[in-house]
Amino acid sequence: MPKIVDHDERRATISSAAADLIAEVGIEATTMKQIGARAGRTTGAVTHYFADKDDVVLAALLLADGSIQRRFTAALTTPPNLVEALLAALPNDAESRRDWRVWRVFSDYATRSESLLMQYRASSASWLDTATEMVAYHAGCSADEARLDAEMLVAVVDAIGDEASVDPDSWPPERQRELLEHCFAKIGRVA
Amino acid sequence: MPKIVDHDERRATISSAAADLIAEVGIEATTMKQIGARAGRTTGAVTHYFADKDDVVLAALLLADGSIQRRFTAALTTPPNLVEALLAALPNDAESRRDWRVWRVFSDYATRSESLLMQYRASSASWLDTATEMVAYHAGCSADEARLDAEMLVAVVDAIGDEASVDPDSWPPERQRELLEHCFAKIGRVA
C-alpha cells in the first residue's frame, strides 16, 4: 500500500499557497516553483496534484471566492443584519484581503479565457441575485423594483472590497460601515 | 544632417500600440516584440524610445488615463450636465473600452510598485475630488456633506466602467444612463 494522503487537503494547501502568491504578485508572476515552495513542497508535488498552472489558478480562485461567501453566510443572523454580514465578508484581516485581491486579479485574467469567463460571469450573476434579494427584503419591494438599487449596492460593495484590499489603511472597518450604511439609507426610498 | 523625428509622436504611437495590447492580453503577456510590431516598428525602436518595459507600460497607462479625462472634460457643457459628461467618459466605443481596460489592468499592476502605486493613488484621489465637486454642485451642499455621496457615485461609475469594458453587450449606453440617473436621483436628498 502506498502512503495514504488526503488528496483534497493537499490540493487545498497548495491552492492556498497559490492564492497567497497571486494576491501578492499577480498570476503571471506567480511561478509553479514559488507555489511549491510556499506550500512547503516541491514543484513536482504541485504538478502531481494539478494538471497545469491554470488548474492551480482556478483552484485558488474558487478557494478565495468560497471564503468570501462563507464569511458572508456565516455572519447572517436572524433576522439578517445586512450591513454586518457584508462587513464580515469585506476585507478586514489578512485572509479576507487576500481573497478580495485574488478575486480582483482573477476578474481580469478571466476575460482572456472562454471557460474562466463563464466561471466569472456565474459568480457575478449569483452575487447580483443575492444583492437583489437583500435589497428587496430591506426595502420591502419586489425584485424588479430593487434592481437598480441592487446594482448600486453591488457597485459600492465591490468598490470597498477593491480599495480596502489594495490600501487597507485607508479603509478601516468604521469607514466601510459608514459608507455601507449610507448606501442602505439611500436604498428603497422614493427618490 | 540627422534624420528629424518627432520623439513625442513616436512615443505616442508606441504607447498606443502598447495600450491596445495590454487591453487585449494583459501586461505580462504583452511582449516588447509585439509592441514594436503593432506600432509598425522593430523591437529595437521600442527600446530606443523607452528605457524598459515598465516605461512603456507607464506611458500606456498615462495615455489611457488622459484619454478618459479628456472625454469627460470635453463633454462638460455650461451649465454642466453631469450624466452626459460621465457617459461620454465611460466605455462606448472601441477606444474608450480599451482605455478602461488598461486602467483596470493597471490598477492591479500598480499595487506591486511603490512609484506606480503613487501614480495610481494620485489619479484616484483626483477623480474622487472631481466627483465630490460634482455632487456638491448637483446637491447644492458643501464638499464635506457631499463626501459619502461622492464615494457612492465613484463606486457606481467605476463599476460601470469595469463591466462595460469587459462585457460591452450587457452595458449599452441606455443601461449606463439608467443606472447613472438612478444614482444621481438618490444623491443629495435627505434619506
Added chain:
Amino acid sequence: MPKIVDHDERRATISSAAADLIAEVGIEATTMKQIGARAGRTTGAVTHYFADKDDVVLAALLLADGSIQRRFTAALTTPPNLVEALLAALPNDAESRRDWRVWRVFSDYATRSESLLMQYRASSASWLDTATEMVAYHAGCSADEARLDAEMLVAVVDAIGDEASVDPDSWPPERQRELLEHCFAKIGRVA
C-alpha cells in the same frame, strides 16, 4: 501466504503493452506511466517487474522479434514454400505490423548501446544465415554460392517489412507476393 502471481505472464503483459506504444509513438515518447496504463496496471507495477525503462524496451523488442520468427517457422511446410513462409512473417495484420515497427525502431535505438547492438547483430546474423540456407536450398547450390543472393533477399524482405509496416495500404499481400516471387525468380540462376 503471499499472493501467487505468474511473473513471466506479468512481464509478458507489460512488454506487450510497451511494444504497442513503441510502435505507435517511438521509444522516447513512450513513458513508464503509459506502459502501466496500457497494461491495465500502475506505474509501480512496471518498475516492480523491470529494472528500468531500458529493461522494458529490451523485453518488448525480444517479444516482437520472437513473434516474427515464430510466424515464419510456423508457416514452414514440408517441403518448404519459402514465399509463403516469408509472407506469413511479413506485416499482414495489426500484430505483425506492430512487430515490424518495433524492430525498425529498435534497430536504430540499438546503435547507441553496446549490449543492445550485440543483441541486434546476433539477430541480424541469424536471419542472414536462415536466408542463406533458404537460397541454397532453393537454388540447389552451396551456402557460399548463395551468399550474395541471400543478401539481396534479406534486403528485399526487410524493405517490404519496413514499408508495409509504415504504409500498409500501399503494400497489400498481393504486392508483397509479387515482389517476393520476382526476387526468387532472379535468384540462383546464372546471370
Added chain:
Amino acid sequence: MPKIVDHDERRATISSAAADLIAEVGIEATTMKQIGARAGRTTGAVTHYFADKDDVVLAALLLADGSIQRRFTAALTTPPNLVEALLAALPNDAESRRDWRVWRVFSDYATRSESLLMQYRASSASWLDTATEMVAYHAGCSADEARLDAEMLVAVVDAIGDEASVDPDSWPPERQRELLEHCFAKIGRVA
C-alpha cells in the same frame, strides 16, 4: 544598421550540428542546448534562426537528403556508370554515414507527423522514380517492365545504406560494390 549576418549560412551551420547529433544520439535525445553548443553558439541563437525543434530537425533532414542526392548526381558520368554513382552516394566516409543515419532516424520519426510523412513519401517516391529510370536505361526496357527490378534495386541500396551507416567496418566499399554489381547482373535478364 544591425550586424549583417548571412541567415542561410547560419541556418546551415546549425542544421549541420543538429544532423551530427541526430546521427549520434537520435532525435529525441538531441537537445536544443546541445545543438547550440555543437554549432558554437548559444541556445538562444538556435531559437533565433528556427521556429522550434521540429524546424531544426526538418532542416537537418533536408541537409542530409540533399547531400546524398548531390553526391549521386555529381558522380553521374556520360555515359552513366550507375554502380559508381550509387557507390558515391552510399556511406563511404564520416559525412555520408551521418547523412544516411539522419535519413534512417528521420524515416521513423516522420511516421508520427502528417507533414513530415508527406516530405518523406515525396522523397521516397522520387528515389524510386530515379531507380526505375536507371533500371530501364540499364536493361533497355520500358519503365513498366522495370518496376519490379527497380523495387529490388531500391531495397538493396537502402539495405546497404542502412547497414553501412550503422556498422561501417562490415561494409567496406568493395563489399558494397560486389553486392551492387550482383544486383545489376540479375536485373533486366529473363529469369
Added chain:
DNA sequence: TATGAATGAGCATTCATTCAT
C-alpha cells in the same frame, strides 16, 4: 506483492535586454 506519492533534473521555449553596426 503492489501502490502511487514524491522528487528534481532536464526539457523546449519565451523574452527583456544589450550592443555592434
Added chain:
DNA sequence: AATGAATGAATGCTCATTCAT
C-alpha cells in the same frame, strides 16, 4: 536614429526513479 542579432535566465511542464507503506 534605428536595427535586429545575440544572449541566457527563467518558465511551465514531463518523467524516470525512489521509497514508505
